[in-house]
Amino acid sequence: MKKKYQQFQELCCLCPCFLELKCLVGVVFLDAMTSQKAKTVLTLNAEAVDSLKDGINFKKSPEDGKCYIIYKNSDGLRACKNQCKHQGGVFIKDIEDLDGRTVKCTKHNWKLNVSSMKYVNPPDSFLQDELEVEILEDGGLQLVELSPVDPWLADPREPQELQEGEVKVTYLTHACMELQLGQKRFMFDPWLKGPAFARGWWLLHEPPADSMDRLCAADLIYISHMHSDHLSYPTLRDLAERRPDVPIYVGDTSRPVFWYLEQSKVKLTNINVVPFGVWQNIDEHLRFMILMDGVHPEMDTCIIVEYKGHMILNTVDCTRPNGGRLPEKVDLMMSDFAGGASGFPMTFCGGKYSDSWKADFIKNERKKLLNYKATLVRSLQPKIYCPFAGYFVEAHPSDRYIKETNHKNSAEDLNALINKFAPEIKTWTPKPGAVLDLGLALKDPNNR
Template sequence: MEQRSVEVLRLTAGETTALVPGVNLICKERGNFIIYKDPANTEEPYKACRNICKHQGGTFVRDVEDSTCSILRCTKHGWKLDSSSMKYVNPPDSFKQDKLVPELDEDGGLALVELIPPKPWDNDARRPQTIRLGEVQLTFFAHACMELKLGDKTMFFDPWLTGPAFARGWWLLHEPPFDWLERLSRADLIYISHVHSDHLSYPTLALLSEKNPNIPIYVGDTAMPVFCKLEQSGVQLNNINVCSFGVWQEINADLRFMILMDGVHPDMDTCILVDYKGHLILNTVDCTQPNGMQLPKNVDIMMSDFAGGASGFPMTFSGGRYTDEWKARFIATERKKLLYYKTQVVRDVNPKVYCPFAGYFVEAYPGDRYIRETNTKNSAEQLNSLINRYSDHIITWTPKPGAILDLALILDDTVDRRRAIVDPPPGTRIYKDNWDFDFYINKINESIASEIFAFPDWIRFYYEWAGFRDYNLVLRMIETDEDFHPIEGGYDFLVDFEDLSFPEQRPSREHAYLEIKNRIGVHRQTVLKGLFWDDLYIGFQNRISRNPDTFHFRFWNHMQILLPQQPPDWPGFLRRQRLIHFERPSDKNDSIVPRLLQKLSKAKALLVPGIIASLATVVYFAITMTTKQ
């Protein structure tokens, strides 16, 4: 996409001279800016950026704890920016601030220039045409799944319609329409925004593929491909289309759409703009800064997330400040900030209709009651009420599964717009009350008995595959039962990422320490399939403590985004382990079991039924080899 230069701030010669060495916070009608002046740096005497935190759009102020006078603190979440380098220092090794280009003119004035990508929807913009009653209809299914009837075409957004998300941590709040699978399989196209499993639902897609594996699915060209784990899923989909950002995808003469990236997470998050006969539908999904906050104005319909709570922090953390009282205060503050942030984004876009979605999940599993009660979320009614308080001309829609919005009635000023939204018939089940926990959890727990866990060397093999190292962090990983108590037969080990070693005790040097207790089934499924750690962290499947209390961005970013796309070569691992332990067994076959038990004991892994099954398989293999010799 081409960029264009826009002057966003101009200081006079006098104002430029008045800038002090170090940080200058500039508030102007055109926005708030940060200018760092360094007279000793003749090549780059000025660094500048907008005063907007890349995390969630907060404002930076001076950090009273900073002795260098270059560190600024975000008023929202306490993230810190070193204005002398425009790098974030809390969390360390995370983002870089987008710089503005400083230009001194001949008179000594200073201009700040921003390189802005074009607004691609302006390319070949179309005037809205008249549409008929029933021509454009939106039907809400569940969470972030919406069905769009667009003339003679039907499009779906993010179908998560059965099963859990994030391993077993999230469950659907709403009961989708009873005929959801038939309608989904007959769709003309599906858009999937990103790789997270509440949007890319393999349980849903597995059922879809049995009916229509050739259905066209469209995704953005993210650095981390949306379907990077398709092979591990075992689902067959034959018509996945990867789209360049900001380019119209023409479906027919009336319908087109373009996929846009997120300004904060361009490597994985996307949003979508649909154009039907010049009428625009904007779905920003989970994006923190959709298209870098360059968004079309006055669209017909806008959708976005709203609820919050899509993180293990702080619910799964313990020790230090993480009391229940502190968590409650923090969560309440964060949810309020999110409400006002979403309100401002909606008001800036100024749609005719706004629908909050992509937040309708519940921690329904009985063993997750603590998370469910602690992780309070915004309601759609709260956000809609706030929007209406400031912008009462925007029609807000709190959707129910099966509810239908007709755009033609929204656009018709001669009718009561309340007729434009039709709720499902009385007696329709709105909320789920049965999630089939046992089926999905038992499927996850099949990983516990995998043969690879009979060999303690899996630990080194897995973390060498993961590829994270050269970072002064020591991780203690503990496998647990349902209640996060160490489980007999579970592994308990240390990983030192400074040199990727696996010590028996923590090193004597100064180091950061992270302790994670994982439910054994989800942990082992994550290891076996080479999955991202979102299932563990976002799915509330662990309990975390850390010293010091610092977010290690590099570590979590790697384990959640940068793991290899291909899973570990476990078949090759097993072949090597079998050869090592059983290629030349003792003449007495019964000596095999004590030898393997001894190795397991050294790894702090005691036998449980799943391990016994694995061990039996290994022993059988060894005996078979002995018999053949």
């Protein structure tokens, strides 16, 4: 399958007319000439990483001489270019900074707090564009730059007033949402039947009885990544029998979403692989853009859908969507919330992996995820936030131990935390079949 993807991409490069063709497995690669790129700008070996001190570290690339700043603390590493956003000056250590978090520009004395990537002099001016820090298996690291960092700003559109019923978001189950956008219906990650991860996960919520009919009637489908709670071959097999030519869109990940399509024998004929960071125009009002994950760019993606200038952001399972740079004040934001650890460490035993150790590990991981999601939502300030993509259960009898011990966050807990620290953000905790009328909700947040 991978070979076919590569061969098709090579043909597209040699002859643009191939972009209009369907290959044998029904996959089309759309033009990627203006796509968002990920470039490694600095690599440090394990010894250099170990030598990083707490606080601010200045580093220079031996390849091109460009300079970077790496900030280290107990939470990990953050990095950026050593270049002021004001007029491109170089930062140096700020001798007035007693906490070791601030650098000063040599041109106009602008100051950047590298721990937060916010400029503190002048205050509330800019955010520094952050580089993604990728830790390598050998203990080294790479700094990766996305270009452009905010591709959704291309061709901006002013929001138009939405009428009642014009934009509806219907929750079906787990990560499956149906968006009615004018006359178009857009479906996300349809897992409607059968288990995922062999028999490890099962749907917590029974989807509405007409869910498969809705899926077959969709104008377009987005599948975020290849994990089987998002790419459900049992669901797609039923879809292919009824409507094999439904348009399906996936990101151009290095590990293709439909890696196992040929082996699955599922006959879908209209799979479109789209470049990252490029608006895909569906009609005069509707467009969408797929973005890569900063931590797992080889397989994970998220999506921005825009209708009449109103943005819906779905970060799905991304660990650090788009390297942490996302649009602010979108109309609706959706993300996962549950956490849990069905594999590690629940299936490990012996040594340190006692029940008490695993319970503490899971508790800490859940807490970290809950705080991260709440902090992310608070920083982006969406008008409405909806937690989803976490409604699964280990239902098979052989997984009873995991089900009883693998505790997860609840959507209610996350929304309560957001309501506590950002009460201006309205939250929605959906149940199967629940509908959010975006036009009504934006006019009256209590009318959802």
